[in-house]
Structures are given as structure tokens and as C-alpha cells.
Amino acid sequence: MSTRGINFFDKWMAQHLPDAMTDDPAAINDLTDQVMEAAEREGIEVSEIYEEVGSVFEVIAAAMQHRDGSLPEADLTEFDLLAGRLAHEVNISKEQARDLIGRFGTDWETLLNEAHFLKELEGRLGQE
Incomplete structure (x- = not known):
């Protein structure tokens, strides 16, 4: 790879x-x-x-x-690849990555920002 x-x-x-x-x-x-x-x-x-x-x-x-930023109705192969990459890059679950793609579309910078925000929020909630 x-x-x-x-x-x-x-x-x-x-x-x-x-x-x-x-x-x-x-x-x-x-x-x-x-x-x-x-x-x-x-x-x-x-x-x-x-x-x-x-x-x-x-x-x-x-x-x-x-x-x-819309998602296709059928073949999600490309979006699975994107979700996997986002999950790996930010250390979130693939399900969380798919959810972010569903909510924010496919723009990579937006996805990274939202994923980092999610990760930071999880970290703060874990410290409480």
C-alpha cells in the first residue's frame, strides 16, 4: 500500500x-x-x-x-476508502468517520477539522 x-x-x-x-x-x-x-x-x-x-x-x-458534498445513492466504495483514511489519520472509528462524511460531505479539510474536533471533545469528556 x-x-x-x-x-x-x-x-x-x-x-x-x-x-x-x-x-x-x-x-x-x-x-x-x-x-x-x-x-x-x-x-x-x-x-x-x-x-x-x-x-x-x-x-x-x-x-x-x-x-x-452529497453522497452517491449506490456504490459507496470511494466513500469507504475515504472513511478508512479519515479513521486512520485521526484515530477515530470507521463508523465515526462515515458519520462525519454523511453530515459534512467529502471535502477533506472539513472532514479533518471535524474529526479533530470530535477527537478533542472525546478526550475532554474522558477526563471528566
Whole structure:
């Protein structure tokens, strides 16, 4: 598993995906090519990203279809990955991470802030 690959991919998506929602395969394919080229420039093997996400195209497509922070009605694979990463990053349960995604959407910075707040609140309540 490549933490370096997924971290690069997450950061790239946060910085480069347009704010508009789209399901245009040509636009999504262009974004997929751009992230792969950027990874290669950074010395990150494409396989490091594919190990973590499977299909870069599908992850970008899901992100572009849910730019408003909504969750898809069907396939939650990408959101399970996001919940797992959030749980690991902040040391919360996967259920707590899923709940945060359900309440706040998929913006990584917002999720991190809310997860850290949750963790701090749990720590304070545990000290009482």
C-alpha cells in the first residue's frame, strides 16, 4: 500500500478539480491524464495510486458528480476508502468517520477539522 500515492492523489484532487459538477467522460479522462502526469513529475509511480484506489477515472468521476458534498445513492466504495483514511489519520472509528462524511460531505479539510474536533471533545469528556 502506498500512503504516498493516496496522499498525492487526495491533495491533487483538492487543488485541481473544478468546482462544477460534471459527468462528461472526456473531461474526466483529461483530469485522469493530468493527475497521472503530475504524479510522474513528482516521482510517484502510477501503480502507487492504483494500489489504493483501483480506478482513478471512477474516483474522479464520483468526485465530480458530488462536488456539492452529497453522497452517491449506490456504490459507496470511494466513500469507504475515504472513511478508512479519515479513521486512520485521526484515530477515530470507521463508523465515526462515515458519520462525519454523511453530515459534512467529502471535502477533506472539513472532514479533518471535524474529526479533530470530535477527537478533542472525546478526550475532554474522558477526563471528566
